[in-house]
Amino acid sequence: MWRGPSKELFVVSGESAGMRPAIDTELVRRLVDAQFPQWAGLPLTPVDPAGSDHVIHRLGERRSVRLPRHAGAAGQAGKESWWLPRLAPHLPLAVPVPVAVGAPGFGYPWPWAVSRWLEGEVASVEALTDPCATAVELARFLTALQRLAPGGVPAQHVGDVSLVQGVGPVQDVGGDLAGGSLAERDRATRSAIARTGGVFDTAAMTGLWDAALDAPGWGRPAVWFHGDFHTGNLLTVDGRLSAVIDFGGLGVGDPACDLIIAFTLLSAGSRAAFRAALAVDDATWTRGRGWALATALNAYTHYAAVDPRVAAQTTRQIHEALIG
Numbered sequence: 424m425w426r427g428p429s430k431e432l433f434v435v436s437g438e439s440a441g442m443r444p445a446i447d448t449e450l451v452r453r454l455v456d457a458q459f460p461q462w463a464g465l466p467l468t469p470v471d472p473a474g475s476d477h478v479i480h481r482l483g484e485r486r487s488v489r490l491p492r493h494a495g496a497a498g499q500a501g502k503e504s505w506w507l508p509r510l511a512p513h514l515p516l517a518v519p520v521p522v523a524v525g526a527p528g529f530g531y532p533w534p535w536a537v538s539r540w541l542e543g544e545v546a547s548v549e550a551l552t553d554p555c556a557t558a559v560e561l562a563r564f565l566t567a568l569q570r571l572a573p574g575g576v577p578a579q580h581v582g583d584v585s586l587v588q589g590v591g592p593v594q595d596v597g598g599d600l601a602g603g604s605l606a607e608r609d610r611a612t613r614s615a616i617a618r619t620g621g622v623f624d625t626a627a628m629t630g631l632w633d634a635a636l637d638a639p640g641w642g643r644p645a646v647w648f649h650g651d652f653h654t655g656n657l658l659t660v661d662g663r664l665s666a667v668i669d670f671g672g673l674g675v676g677d678p679a680c681d682l683i684i685a686f687t688l689l690s691a692g693s694r695a696a697f698r699a700a701l702a703v704d705d706a707t708w709t710r711g712r713g714w715a716l717a718t719a720l721n722a723y724t725h726y727a728a729v730d731p732r733v734a735a736q737t738t739r740q741i742h743e744a745l746i747g
Contacts, residue, residue, distance in 0.1 A: 685697050
């Protein structure tokens, strides 16, 4: 399971990373051997690059071990272990269902996860064998995910409150299901527009951002969204989609944030196929373009100067979002 850039590169979190404990293979080995002795004899190999949210090791041939790097990712192991086994049987692409959740130990402070290993390479525009077929497959995945909100996930009860069909209190054993909003990113996005005026079209970016904020909101029942649906969280085998990973942003609400993929992986023709297959209305599409612009600007202003790959990816994302 190749792991691309994490959501920290693409989503404005507004949260400090805080403490980052030292995580090496020796620590991972000790945690696995102490808590899951049935896997103590399996080889452990670091995955590089692993992303900035987690340190990842391959455990044997069939599993991966993921340790959060910072407190902002500390709830992901529990969240994925609760929801992914319930969602996975209904999704048309593989997802990394956790098989065990480890406890803090040996000075490491947070829960961590062992998941099934998924083969594949990170998705890229250049590697796709059939972009339009990929677009339809992406729409098929999101359609399946969104259809689960009305009744595809059993009700769960936590204490004296009820989680019905995945919609309920946002802090529970299943993690935080509340998504962010474009409005929360207004100040940072306008600042980034001003800072990048010498590189991109300031008037076009401002016009798109204003349109996204002014677009009517999601007026239908809340649905599931992946929350971090970009190329780094898609795997391919032989140029075809094979898996969707990293569900730390999984939530329930407005699915416009998942339209980012249309501007990171697709071009005009395949993007049209994606929109048609997903049946996206004008307001949701405009909000999705806003999400693509905001997240790309965040990554560009923070990382483009030091990471040419991020610079290229986010430049493309901004241009594609402006095209629409």
